[in-house]
Every structure is written in structure tokens, then in C-alpha cells.
Amino acid sequence: xxxxxxxxxxxxxxxxxxxxxxxxxxxxxxxxxxxxxxxxxxxxxxxxxxxxxxxxxxxxxxxxxxxxxxxxxxxxxxxxxxxxxxxxxxxxxxxxxxxxxxxxxxxxxxxxxxxxxxxxxxxxxxxxxxxxxxxxxxxxxxxxxxxxxxxxxxxxxxxxxxxxxxxxxxxxxxxxxxxxxxxxxxxxxxxxxxxxxxxxxxxxxxxxxxxxxxxxxxxxxxxxxxxxxxxxxxxxxxxxxxxxxxxxxxxxxxxxxxxxxxxxxxxxxxxxxxxxxxxxxxxxxxxxxxxxxxxxxxxxxxxxxxxxxxxxxxxxxxxxxxxxxxxxxxxxxxxxxxxxxxxxxxxxxxxxxxxxxxxxxxxxxxxxxxxxxxxxxxxxxxxxxxxxxxxxxxxxxxxxxxxxxxxxxxxxxxxxxxxxxxxxxxxxxxxxxxxxxxxxxxxxxxxxxxxxxxxxxxxxxxxxxxxxxxxxxxxxxxxxxxxxxxxxxxxxxxxxxxxxxxxxxxxxxxxxxxxxxxxxxxxxxxxxxxxxxxxxxxxxxxxxxxxxxxxxxxxxxxxxxxxxxxxxxxxxxxxxxxxxxxxxxxxxxxxxxxxxxxxxxxx
Amino acid sequence: xxxxxxxxxxxxxxxxxxxxxxxxxxxxxxxxxxxxxxxxxxxxxxxxxxxxxxxxxxxxxxxxxxxxxxxxxxxxxxxxxxxxxxxxxxxxxxxxxxxxxxxxxxxxxxxxxxxxxxxxxxxxxxxxxxxxxxxxxxxxxxxxxxxxxxxxxxxxxxxxxxxxxxxxxxxxxxxxxxxxxxxxxxxxxxxxxxxxxxxxxxxxxxxxxxxxxxxxxxxxxxxxxxxxxxxxxxxxxxxxxxxxxxxxxxxxxxxxxx
Numbered sequence: 001x002x003x004x005x006x007x008x009x010x011x012x013x014x015x016x017x018x019x020x021x022x023x024x025x026x027x028x029x030x031x032x033x034x035x036x037x038x039x040x041x042x043x044x045x046x047x048x049x050x051x052x053x054x055x056x057x058x059x060x061x062x063x064x065x066x067x068x069x070x071x072x073x074x075x076x077x078x079x080x081x082x083x084x085x086x087x088x089x090x091x092x093x094x095x096x097x098x099x100x101x102x103x104x105x106x107x108x109x110x111x112x113x114x115x116x117x118x119x120x121x122x123x124x125x126x127x128x129x130x131x132x133x134x135x136x137x138x139x140x141x142x143x144x145x146x147x148x149x150x151x152x153x154x155x156x157x158x159x160x161x162x163x164x165x166x167x168x169x170x171x172x173x174x175x176x177x178x179x180x181x182x183x184x185x186x187x188x189x190x191x192x193x194x195x196x197x198x199x200x201x202x203x204x205x206x207x208x209x210x211x212x213x214x215x216x217x218x219x220x221x222x223x224x225x226x227x228x229x230x231x232x233x234x235x236x237x238x239x240x241x242x243x244x245x246x247x248x249x250x251x252x253x254x255x256x257x258x259x260x261x262x263x264x265x266x267x268x269x270x271x272x273x274x275x276x277x278x279x280x281x282x283x284x285x286x287x288x289x290x291x292x293x294x295x296x297x298x299x300x301x302x303x304x305x306x307x308x309x310x311x312x313x314x315x316x317x318x319x320x321x322x323x324x325x326x327x328x329x330x331x332x333x334x335x336x337x338x339x340x341x342x343x344x345x346x347x348x349x350x351x352x353x354x355x356x357x358x359x360x361x362x363x364x365x366x367x368x369x370x371x372x373x374x375x376x377x378x379x380x381x382x383x384x385x386x387x388x389x390x391x392x393x394x395x396x397x398x399x400x401x402x403x404x405x406x407x408x409x410x411x412x413x414x415x416x417x418x419x420x421x422x423x424x425x426x427x428x429x430x431x432x433x434x435x436x437x438x439x440x441x442x443x444x445x446x447x448x449x450x451x452x453x454x455x456x457x458x459x460x461x462x463x464x465x466x467x468x469x470x471x472x473x474x475x476x477x478x479x480x481x482x483x484x485x486x487x488x489x490x491x492x493x494x495x496x497x498x499x500x501x502x503x504x505x506x507x508x509x510x511x512x513x514x515x516x517x518x519x520x521x522x523x524x525x526x527x528x529x530x531x532x533x534x535x536x537x538x539x540x541x542x543x544x545x546x547x548x549x550x551x552x553x554x555x556x557x558x559x560x561x562x563x564x565x566x567x568x569x570x571x572x573x574x575x576x577x578x579x580x581x582x583x584x585x586x587x588x589x590x591x592x593x594x595x596x597x598x599x600x601x602x603x
Numbered sequence: 604x605x606x607x608x609x610x611x612x613x614x615x616x617x618x619x620x621x622x623x624x625x626x627x628x629x630x631x632x633x634x635x636x637x638x639x640x641x642x643x644x645x646x647x648x649x650x651x652x653x654x655x656x657x658x659x660x661x662x663x664x665x666x667x668x669x670x671x672x673x674x675x676x677x678x679x680x681x682x683x684x685x686x687x688x689x690x691x692x693x694x695x696x697x698x699x700x701x702x703x704x705x706x707x708x709x710x711x712x713x714x715x716x717x718x719x720x721x722x723x724x725x726x727x728x729x730x731x732x733x734x735x736x737x738x739x740x741x742x743x744x745x746x747x748x749x750x751x752x753x754x755x756x757x758x759x760x761x762x763x764x765x766x767x768x769x770x771x772x773x774x775x776x777x778x779x780x781x782x783x784x785x786x787x788x789x790x791x792x793x794x795x796x797x798x799x800x801x802x803x804x805x806x807x808x809x810x811x812x813x814x815x816x817x818x819x820x821x822x823x824x825x826x827x828x829x830x831x832x833x834x835x836x837x838x839x840x841x842x843x844x845x846x847x848x849x850x851x852x853x854x855x856x857x858x859x860x861x
Contacts, residue, residue: 304836435719442718442725443711443732446697450705453694460654462709462775471715 007083012068016089019064020096021058027097027130030118031056036129039204040179046201053129055176057097059190062148062154065089069155082155090151091144096141101130124470163225171218176214179205179374184269184535207587258426262419271404272534276488277425279530280484283510283522284432285449285479291510291517292445293472294452296373298504299380302360303477305387305499306353307484312402312494313395314345319402320395341491350478357477360468368455375565388496401495425486430478433519439475440517448472506530509547513554515561524562607632607811608653608684608779611725613662614835615645615652622648624835625662630779635812637826639819639846641855643836646815650781654686655679667778671834681709685777687768689784691813695757699747700709701758704735706774710735739773740810743800754782762793773808780804781816784830787823798824819847 016222026032035052042048050058065086071077077085106112131139157165183198189196198208235243262270282304289297313319364375387396394400439445447468450458459465488494508528514525528550550566554562606629615623618620623645630636638646651657653664653677664671669682685706694702709733717725742746745765756767765785772780785801786794798821802809816822820827822843829846831839833855841845846852 053699174627180854358812438719439715443708443713444715444718446701446705447708449697449701450694450708454692456656456676457688457692457694458705459676460656460680461705461771462677463705464675466678474714 008068008071008081009088011072012085012088015068015091016092017096019060019093020100020141022060022096023093023150024100026056026060032129039202040176042201042204042206042252042602044198044201044206044208046203048204050204051209052180057176058087058150061090061150062091064093065151065158065560069151069158079159081482082158083152084155086151086153086155086408087148088151090147091148092147092156093151094147095140096146097130097147098143101139105136130558137269165223166224167218167221170221171214174217175205175210175214177532178236179210179538180375181535187268188265190530214587226488255430259423261420267419269535270422274486274532275419275534276526276531277422277429278487278490279433279507279510279526280429280523281425281483281486282480282507282520283514283526284429284436285476285483286507287511287517287522288436288439289476290470291442291511293448294467295469295472296369297376297377298373298501298508299360299378299383300476300480300507301499301501301503302380303357304382304484304487304493304503306356306477306495307349307481307487308351308494308498309396309402309484310352310481311342311345311485311488312404314340314348315489316402316404318404334406342485342535344483346482349481353365353484354474354479357473358470360477361473365466365469377501377504380397384496384499384501399495399496403493412474416418421486428482428486430481435475436519442467444471509551513551513561515564518561518565520562521561521563521565528562604741606630606704607634607667609665610649613649613652613659613664613761615648615657616660619834623652623837626832626835626837628830628837629801630811630813633805633809635801635814635827637822637843638813638815638824638832639829639852640832640838643834644832644855646832647783648835649832650783650813650815651856653679655711655779663666677709678773680777683776684781685772685775686689686781687765687780687783687785689774689787691761691764691768693756693764693768693771696755697757698753698755699740699767700733700736700752701859703739703747703770703774704732706739706771707732707735707776709775729767733855735776736770738782739770740767742773742803743770748818761788765789769804773804773810777810780810780812782812782816782818784815786816794818804817823847 030054035056038052039048040052040055041049041050068089069077069082069083069086071082094109128135128139130143132140134142144578157168160168182203182205186196186200189199199206201211205213235246238246260274282300284302286297286300289295289300313321358363360376364372364379367375386392387397390398392398406462437574447458450461450463451465451468455465487498491498510525510529514521514523514526515527529547533546536543536546539546558564608628608630610626610628613623613626613628614621626645626649628649628804638649640646652659653671655671655674655678659672660797666679666684670678671682674682694705697705711728713725713728716729717849737748737752742753746763746766748769751763756764759767769780769782769785782801786797789797801812802825805812814822814826826843829839829841830837831844831846831849831852835850836856838851839849841849
């Protein structure tokens, strides 16, 4: 049987239908209604122009038309055809939605649907949200026309060359994000004493604001794509010493910015920053275990838990160590402060975690790959179950955990302020990043890399696999326990529930998304996966959806991660590179004799 | 002169199969020994037992005054035995230079603290590791130096991968080099180069060399002594001429004549 070749037109229709169905799904699940009052774009007087509800539909149609007009690798349509395909896709999507509305209306009005109609459907259909409140005829026409227009816009993006396309798309996404992050950004900007009326009105961006944001972002990006190569080339030509000065001063500037960030951003953001910081710490630790040493540890949360619990026991006044009877966690008020203060506790926490890291590491040393993952998963759960158990209840508080009373001791009190804790976490992150940075290119880092690549050969090179596995586990555990200690202080309580498997998975997702083995990757990964969902609180119910969508998208389009280390890019794009090399070699052929002559002269 | 490597009565069983069965084997200082035999004769298993990849079932192994019995591969490497693998096994995602630098692991000592603080001794050691690795790469002429240093091992051409594997083994500063089918997959010219290379390895670097090889041209061209294995047993030993005319060897390769 010959395989059917889909013509571009056929593809466009299919994609349009899919887009329409997605739109219907959004409407039927109530998502259109829910965000119908949330403005994305407003007039200068705060009158809504575009609501989030329509934005969803708009995005779906834009994406579908963009995809349809792109063509396939075999078929590259000409410009006019592309626009046509986009229009077709958008129109079909609009028509599908309109048809659905018409069908539902007919069914409801004809009394054919006997089950009760949910308010969501009623509002979308009968109150004509999908039809812009203009009735079936005019509404449908508008929907189809709008779909076609959007399709044309999306398709025309393909007509631009790459250097123009990117700023445009990034500018669009940035504008949308600025609008969605209104609750946060407005507070920050107003905190700086700047009036925001020109930018935000009744929860949406004003038209002026949107244009300004778009122009600024797209303009900066255009400038960078035009001149970026030049700048990069110039940096590359600098002598090594100047280049390292440049790099360190960039890092120093970044740190300086981080130091002033909490006072700029206010309480709410500081709080989010501490959460991000804790995840960065966990990510840096796990990055050593998974990214450097290649040991897939799914029970990493165990060390986080150890850090948090040991901190709670040592510093919380409700700890059994403080209670003279030493039995009941119910008697909270026996001492007027914890067993010791946070600063004394910190090194004890780390040392204990390192020991436990080695203890957990020792029995799993022989295991590789998947087996290791499963066993560490088990260990992670064991720690959580132990902590929650009645058996250890007198010491660890069972399911109730350990709670710091409100009148907490002074040393800890200061740390409960997000801004203060932030600096401490920042210091720990910098330390962990520095350690990672120094280790990766050292003899130890090479031993880890060799072990990750081929364990038996690494052993044949004289590397004691046992020693280096334990070392990775120990360092990872130590860094995670720091995160745990900060977490305990930040929350002021430790519960078994805070240390579920999902934490391990989140941290793993952070480093995979950021780019395995990359330090900046961990930071960016934490901001995207932990920070953005926290900042977009408004969409709390959708956080997991957002999280999943981001993961899927990034793994498809950027499998090496957001800020990959260079090596992984080369690994994953080896094929492209080979092609590039062949192309390069073909070009060099004419010059080859000269090159070899010069080369041999030097010797 | 006492032998550098002396193996006596060595046996290794996998289930009921005797992969290596009571083999006596030695390699003297500065000698090049060829190990031949049909597929499944136990040649690679012999290497694997000697280098500690598999524990031996019976027999003793002594190297340079130390017993090898019960030692782990990394300890054996430290004593001065390095090897290559039948199917090239590099660290594909590491650069050429890094591959060679890993070889220096056994001869250096700086640890986590040294790496983090990067004080004088660690930095000097790191420079030393690089210099050593470069020296080993330079042994292969211009094949592995210059821009190739920073290429990933997986980006190298096949013959260069073989070369890099030898360079990496050299970086462990061995006394004895075990080469497992170094000529596999090479063309006639590359094989000729290989013969010269192996001779240079002995003459210039002073390694003793044991090589497993199927290619008789390579074996005859370089080996001072040849050991033939079949079904895990040593069936012949001597010069190439002696071994190649040995009836049992011919039988093992061609089957019994009726």
C-alpha cells in the first residue's frame, strides 16, 4: 500500500480542525469563562480591549496557522501559498468553533439535551461569549473572519527572515508575560516610586504600554542579533586574561544585582526568591550527583529532609532536645530557646547529611543506571516514612512534624524575614556554585565524567569507582541539607509531607530543563519551573499544567536544556555538526596546501 | 631475569564453560608477546582476569613483585598494567585531551579540597597532568594534537579513536601494555603504521606489550613470542614460525584434517 501524501491544503484543514477542537475544549472546561474578566489589553482609560479568555483562543489559532504555513521538510510553500494556508487554517478553526456553538444552541433550544447544562457551557454558549455577543449569524462570521485574519498574520511571520522573526516573536511573548505578571510587576514598579497608570489599567496592559514593551524588547533583540556576533567575536579576540576579567566582572555585576534585588522587589518577591534559592541549592547538589557523576538519584529529597529535620531538632524550641522530659512534643514551652542556635546547627546539619549520604550511597554502589534510580527512590521513601512513623514520633513528631512556636529565638527570628534569609541562601548558593565550578574541571570532575561515560573503563584508568561515587553522594547530600536547613527556618516547621517524592522529581526537572551539568542552567531552570509558577499565582490551578507544558516543549525544542553546557550541545547535535564540518572542509580544500605547509613549518 | 608478568595455572569459568583453563603465561621486561587463537579461545577473558575485570577462579598472577589476585582494576592500573579494548571504549563526550588526562588519574592525587581551593600544589599538578597528556597525544604525530585536542572523542575518525585509546593507556604510565586487537577494522596501510607504532611503544617508551591479534601479518611482524590459545587452553608457544607450523594450531584454525 502506498502511503498517502498529505497535500499542504489537507494538512492546513486538519490542523485548523484540531485548533478548533482545542478551542472548544477550552470553552467546555470553563477556561474561557473563568478568564473572561481578566484584561490583557486595555485602553488608556482602563476599558478592556482584549480579555485573557480570547487571548487563549487567539494563541491557539496563531500557533495552528503558524504550524500549517510552515510546510514540511519536503514541501516548502511559496509566500502567497503560505498566507493562503494560514488563512485557511484560521478560518477552519473559527468555523469549527462556530459550528459547535450552533450545534449546541440547536440542541439546547430544541430540548434535545435533557441533562442539566453546566453554567460554564451556558455562559459560553447562550451568553454568546464565543460569538462576541453578536448572535449566531454575525458572531460566526466574525469568528471565521477573525480566525482567517489571525491565520494570515501568523503565516506572514514565515515571510520574514530569521533575524527579524525572532525579535518579533520574543517581543510578542514578552508583552504577553508582562501583561500576565501585572500583579507582581505593578507592585515592584510602584515600589520604585514610578507611576504605572501608563502601563497598566484595570489589570491589563494599556495599548501604549503594550507597544512600548513590544518595541523595547523587539528592538533590543534586533540590536543584539545585528551586533551580537560582532560583540562576541570581539570578546573572543581579547587576550585570555582580559577575557577572564570580563567574565568575572559580569559575574560580579550579577551578584551585585542579586544583592539589591530584595530591596527593589519587595516582600512578596523576596519570599519567592528564597524558594527559588532553595531549589537552586538542591539543583546544584543534584547536578553534582546526576550531571557530573551520572548517578541517577531519585531519592534526593532524603537529604533535603535530613537537613530540615536536623535543623528543626537543633534549633526549634519545640524539639525534644529542649524538653526536659525528653518525651513529648506536645509540651511545647519548656525552654525559652532552641537547643542551639542556627549558626552552630548549620555545620552539624551538613556533617550529619554527608554521613547519611555515604550510608545511603554505600549499599547502592554496585548498582548502575535504572537500578540505582529505583533503589534511591526507595531510600527516599524510607526516610519519609521513617520521619512520619509513630516509632520515631517522640523525636520527630510523626505526621504533625516539628513546629517552631511563634515566639522563636532571636537568632532564628531574623532569618524568618525573607530578606535576611535571602542573603544567607544567596551566600550558600554562591558557595555551592563555586564548589561545582571548581570541581567540574578538576581531577575529581574528570574522574566523575569518566565514570559517567563508562564505569568499567574509568576503573581501568585507575579511578576508584567506589570512592568517587561516595564522594558525589556526600557532596550532593551536604548541599541538599543546606537547602533543607533554610527550608526549615523559612517555613518554621517541618512536616513529612514536605518531603515527598515530587520534590526529587522537581529538582531533577530543574536540572534537566536548565541543562544537565550546567551551573547557570540550574539557576534558570529554578526560575522557570519554581519561580514563574510562584509569580503567576493567579493561575494557581494551572501551575502543574504550565509546568508540564514547559517541560514537554523544552524537551522537544531544546533537548540539551535552556542554558546547556557546551559539551552536551555538541553531543546532541552531532549530526548537524558533522554536516557543518563537511561543508567547512569542502570550502577549505582549495586552501589546504597552504595550511599544511604553514603547519609543518612551525614544527 | 624474572618475568614482569607471570600467570600460573589460571582458570576462569562462566557457568560450565571454562573460558580460561589452566593457562601459564608470562611476559618479560621489554618483550612483545602475541596472543592468538580462534574466536572464543579465551584471549580477551585472559586480559579481563589479569586486569581485574573478572576475579580468577584458580591460579596465581604476579606482576612486578606484586600478587594481582583479588585486586580491583584500579589497583592493578596503579601497579602499572594498562589496556585497550577490543571494541574501542573511549569516553565519547569528553574531549581528546580530557580522555588522555583521565589516564593520569592513577598517578596523581589532588582531591576535592585541593580542587575547590585551587592552591599551588593542585594547580601545578593540573599543569603536570595536561603536559603529560599532551606528550602522550604527541606520540601519534599530528593525529591527535592541535585543534583535535578539543574535539570530542566521538568526533574522531575510527583509526584516531584507536590511537587515542592507546594514548590514554599510555597516560597511566604503565610498565605493561595489553592491546586487545589493535588492528581490528584497519586498512593495510594503517596496519603497517600500527606495527611501527607498537615497536616504537616498546623502544621509545620502554613498555612491555602483550597483544591479542587476529591479523597474522601484524602478529608475525612484531611479536617476539607467540602464545596460541584454544578452548581456554594454551596449545602452543614459541616464535611465530614455530607456532604457525604447529599442528594443533593449524587444527584449531582450520579444523581437523581427515
